[in-house]
Every structure is written in structure tokens, then in C-alpha cells.
Amino acid sequence: MDSTVSRTPATSASDTSFLPHGQVITPDDAGYDDARAVWNGMIDRRPAVIARCTDADDVAAALAHARAHRLPVSVRGGGHNVSGTAVRDGSLVVDLSPMRTVDVDPDRRRVRADGGALLGEVDRATQEHGLAVPFGVYSETGLAGLTLGGGLGWLRRAYGASCDNLVAADLVTASGERVRASETENPGLLWGLRGGGGGLGVVTSFEFRAYPVGPDVTLALVFHPWTDAAAAMRNYHEWSQNAPDDVSSFAIVWHAPAIDDIPAQYHHQPVVTYAAVHSGDPAQAQADLAPLRDFGSPIADLTDVMPYVDAQKLFDEDYPAHVMRYYWTSLYLTGMDDEVIDALRELNEACPSPHSTLDVWQLGGAFSRVGADETALGDRSAPYLLGVEANWEDDADDEANIAWARKVRDTMERFSTGAEYLNFPGFYEAGERTLRRMFGSNYERLAALRRAYDPDGLFSSEGHIPA
Numbered sequence: 001m002d003s004t005v006s007r008t009p010a011t012s013a014s015d016t017s018f019l020p021h022g023q024v025i026t027p028d029d030a031g032y033d034d035a036r037a038v039w040n041g042m043i044d045r046r047p048a049v050i051a052r053c054t055d056a057d058d059v060a061a062a063l064a065h066a067r068a069h070r071l072p073v074s075v076r077g078g079g080h081n082v083s084g085t086a087v088r089d090g091s092l093v094v095d096l097s098p099m100r101t102v103d104v105d106p107d108r109r110r111v112r113a114d115g116g117a118l119l120g121e122v123d124r125a126t127q128e129h130g131l132a133v134p135f136g137v138y139s140e141t142g143l144a145g146l147t148l149g150g151g152l153g154w155l156r157r158a159y160g161a162s163c164d165n166l167v168a169a170d171l172v173t174a175s176g177e178r179v180r181a182s183e184t185e186n187p188g189l190l191w192g193l194r195g196g197g198g199g200l201g202v203v204t205s206f207e208f209r210a211y212p213v214g215p216d217v218t219l220a221l222v223f224h225p226w227t228d229a230a231a232a233m234r235n236y237h238e239w240s241q242n243a244p245d246d247v248s249s250f251a252i253v254w255h256a257p258a259i260d261d262i263p264a265q266y267h268h269q270p271v272v273t274y275a276a277v278h279s280g281d282p283a284q285a286q287a288d289l290a291p292l293r294d295f296g297s298p299i300a301d302l303t304d305v306m307p308y309v310d311a312q313k314l315f316d317e318d319y320p321a322h323v324m325r326y327y328w329t330s331l332y333l334t335g336m337d338d339e340v341i342d343a344l345r346e347l348n349e350a351c352p353s354p355h356s357t358l359d360v361w362q363l364g365g366a367f368s369r370v371g372a373d374e375t376a377l378g379d380r381s382a383p384y385l386l387g388v389e390a391n392w393e394d395d396a397d398d399e400a401n402i403a404w405a406r407k408v409r410d411t412m413e414r415f416s417t418g419a420e421y422l423n424f425p426g427f428y429e430a431g432e433r434t435l436r437r438m439f440g441s442n443y444e445r446l447a448a449l450r451r452a453y454d455p456d457g458l459f460s461s462e463g464h465i466p467a
């Protein structure tokens with residue numbers, strides 16, 4: 001391991017000047033409540049201290065302070081993980097939100113981004129050069145948590161998951177060492193960062209492979225009435241099995257949003273929506289997406305050619321931060337036969353909130369050509385991922401909505417591989433069982449990495465394998 005051990009002076013527990021450049025926020029500070037808030041309005045945690053880091057020196061100093069005062073460490077990238085692991089009670093939060101610099105090298109098609117950067121910031125910088133890194137479908141997510149948990153988006157079938165395109169990373173480990181992970185330096189660590197969920201150090205900088213994309217892509221967005229739900233799902237199943245890798249899509253089983261483009265009688269009524277992005281030639285896109293548009297009698301067809309950066313923001317308004325309450329879980333599905341379709345329809349009809357969704361993510365393509373042991377993310381053989389999103393407004397409805405999401409997971413279990421997707425982890429309430437389901441046969445190898453890089457469990461968290 002080539003590294004430089006940081007020599008940070010000892011600090012007292014109440015010291016608030018332990019960062020050389022950044023800002024320390026404690027419960028006594030006026031900004032504490034804003035600093036501890038994360039995207040999910042359900043999360044109300046009280047860290048002991050929040051270290052707003054501006055560079056790797058700050059991160060090393062924050063970790064030294066945590067070690068010296070036996071504080072557990074939480075790491076905050078974009079603060080968007082539904083489980084709220086970025087701000088655990090009583091922890092020192094290494095908050096990377098000030099670290100957002102993005103550098104693009106268009107000749108090498110490489111992108112370096114700081115650990116606190118958000119997806120939209122990277123998308124904007126790469127698109128200036130006609131490039132894109134495969135990221136998720138919501139532009140305000142942190143690239144750190146997304147990549148460490150896999151990273152599935154509109155380019156997953158063309159170019160794989162975000163973690164597949166991570167070529168190097170700079171970390172500060174639990175002991176304060178500066179470590180680089182790449183194919184040639186600490187390749188085992190790079191393997192663990194590719195979908196292993198974190199807990200191996202604070203990643204201060206990520207380097208990605210980028211691809212020529214855009215500036216325009218074709219977005220298909222077609223809403224079908226509930227009377228056609230089963231047939232629409234069957235049509236999607238048939239189409240999705242043979243669609244080219246240039247397309248990544250969802251079938252969304254949910255309730256129609258109350259927007260002007262959808263006739264008022266369908267607002268908040270159950271619907272099936274096809275959502276797909278085709279990143280290839282626009283004329284070919286029209287042909288490839290035609291089976292989604294020609295089927296049945298859509299309530300609305302909002303298909304359009306648009307800048308890639310706009311497609312990346314398609315869902316941004318649907319997921320407001322802090323005000324809504326969220327519980328998201330997932331299962332990899334083995335198929336989509338009539339039994340699956342019927343079960344999804346019944347579960348949608350029983351859903352207590354008009355904002356919740358059952359998202360069938362089309363997998364396959366480049367994503368599925370990566371072997372189970374090639375990255376920590378694990379087995380990619382399932383043809384679909386079911387994302388279960390319970391989204392609601394009122395805390396009085398917490399129990400009903402979480403119970404619904406868990407019922408979906410229990411009901412759909414028999415149609416699944418038994419594995420779950422790390423980036424939609426519920427609240428990790430099943431503990432180690434959840435982690436074993438996420439990492440499958442990679443669990444022991446990841447556990448060994450956790451022991452090697454965090455022997456004292458500084459980064460212990462419900463989201464990490466025990467050290």
C-alpha cells in the first residue's frame with residue numbers, strides 16, 4: 001500500500017478548530033439543523049459533530065479527531081441515501097459537500113470529480129465536451145454514494161454501471177493514510193469500491209471513463225391507462241428482451257402525476273408508464289422506440305428529442321428534499337411473466353400513496369456483461385430490477401407506507417433472485433442478512449477488505465459489512 005500518513009496534531013474533544021481549512025459545526029451552532037438534514041424527510045439524526053471538509057487534509061484531520069475521541073464516522077457525499085447513513089446519531093460526519101470540483105480531460109475521455117460532487121454537476125461539465133459518464137437518473141444525487149453502491153441510469157445498457165467506469169480513486173483511510181486505488185495501484189481496493197458500498201475510507205476524488213453522448217438523446221415517455229395495464233406490461237416485457245443496448249428503460253407501475261400534459265381524469269389514477277432513453281442515432285431511436293409508442297391507446301405520449309442534461313433531470317421535481325418521506329427497497333427479478341404482472345398490478349392498487357412507484361428497471365446490455373466477481377456489486381444476471389419506492393407526505397402515514405413497501409418485497413420475493421440492490425437499501429432493518437443478500441458471493445472478500453482497511457471499525461455503519 002503506498003501511502004503518506006498524515007501527521008495531524010491531537011485535538012481536545014470540544015475543539016472546533018481541528019480542520020485546517022474547512023468548517024466544524026456542532027449542536028450548539030445555528031447551522032446545525034440544516035447541516036444534519038438529508039434528502040429523506042424521515043431522517044432526523046443528531047451527529048456529535050459535522051466536519052465540512054474542503055480537501056483531503058481536512059478529511060485526514062477529521063478522521064484523526066474521530067480516532068482520538070473514539071467517535072464513529074459517517075461519510076456524507078450528496079446526502080441522498082434513503083437510509084440516512086450519511087448522518088448517524090453521535091457520529092462525526094465527514095461532510096464532503098464543499099468538495100465539488102470536476103475536471104474533464106476530453107482527449108483521454110477521463111473525468112475527475114471530488115467526492116462531494118453531484119451528478120448534474122458532472123453531467124454539465126462532461127457535456128461541454130460531448131461526453132457523459134453513466135450515472136443515475138436524478139441529477140442531485142451524490143456521485144460518491146451512487147458509484148460506491150453501483151450506479152444505474154439511462155446509459156447502463158450502453159456503457160454499464162457507474163462503478164464499472166470508475167478507473168481510479170483517491171482515499172483517506174481510517175488510519176489517515178492517503179491511498180490511490182486503480183488497476184495498477186491497490187487493484188483489490190478498486191474492486192471493493194466498485195459497488196462495495198463504502199467503508200474502506202473516505203473517497204476524496206473519483207476518476208471515471210466517459211463516452212461520447214448527445215448533445216441530444218431521445219426520451220420516450222408514454223402513459224397507458226389502467227384498463228390496459230396487463231397488456232402494456234406484456235408488451236414491455238416482449239420489447240425489452242430484444243431492445244438494443246443503446247436503450248435503457250423502465251416500466252413504471254404507479255399513479256399518474258397531476259401535470260398539464262395528462263388529462264385531468266387520469267390524475268392520481270393508476271397507470272403504467274414506459275420511460276426510456278435512447279442515446280444512439282435519433283432516426284434509429286424512433287424505430288427502436290416505436291413498439292413503446294405504437295402500443296394501445298396512450299393517455300399521453302410525451303416522447304421528445306432533448307439535451308442529455310435535460311433527460312438527466314426528468315425526475316428531479318418528483319423527489320423534493322427534506323419535505324417528503326421516503327422508504328425505498330428493491331429485488332432483482334428473474335422474469336416478468338403474467339404472475340409477476342398480476343402481482344404488481346394488485347400491489348399498485350393497494351398502495352396508500354399516489355406518489356409511490358414500482359419501477360421495473362430493464363437490465364441486460366453492458367451492465368449484465370460484467371461477471372459476478374469482477375466487481376464488488378455482484379451478480380448481474382437478472383433481466384430486471386424491481387425498485388420499490390414508497391413516497392409520501394405526512395408522518396402520520398409512515399407505518400402504512402413502509403408496511404406497503406415491505407409487503408411488496410415479501411410478495412415479489414418468489415419472483416426474484418433473492419438479491420437486493422445496494423442503492424435502494426430500505427433502512428437496513430434486516431442487518432447482516434440484507435448485506436449478504438446485496439453482496440452475495442462477494443460478501444467474504446468484501447469483509448476481508450473491511451478488516452484490512454478499517455480494522456477498528458471507524459466507519460461501522462448499518463450499510464457496511466462489520467469490520
Ligand SMILES: Cc1cc2nc3c(=O)[nH]c(=O)nc-3n(C[C@H](O)[C@H](O)[C@H](O)COP(=O)(O)OP(=O)(O)OC[C@H]3O[C@@H](n4cnc5c(N)ncnc54)[C@H](O)[C@@H]3O)c2cc1C
Nearest residue numbers: 077078079080081085115136137138142144145146152203
Ligand atoms: C431521488 C433519487 C434518485 C435516485 N436515482 C438513482 C438511480 O437512478 N440509480 C441509482 O443507482 N441510484 C439512485 N439513487 C440512489 C442513490 O444512488 C443512493 O442513495 C446513493 O447512496 C446516493 O449517494 P449520496 O452520495 O448522495 O449518498 P450519501 O447519503 O451522502 O452517502 C451514502 C453512503 O455512501 C457512502 N459515501 C458517500 N460518500 C462517500 C465518499 N466520498 N467516500 C466514502 N464513502 C462515501 C457512505 O457510506 C454513506 O453513508 C437515487 C436516490 C435518490 C434520492
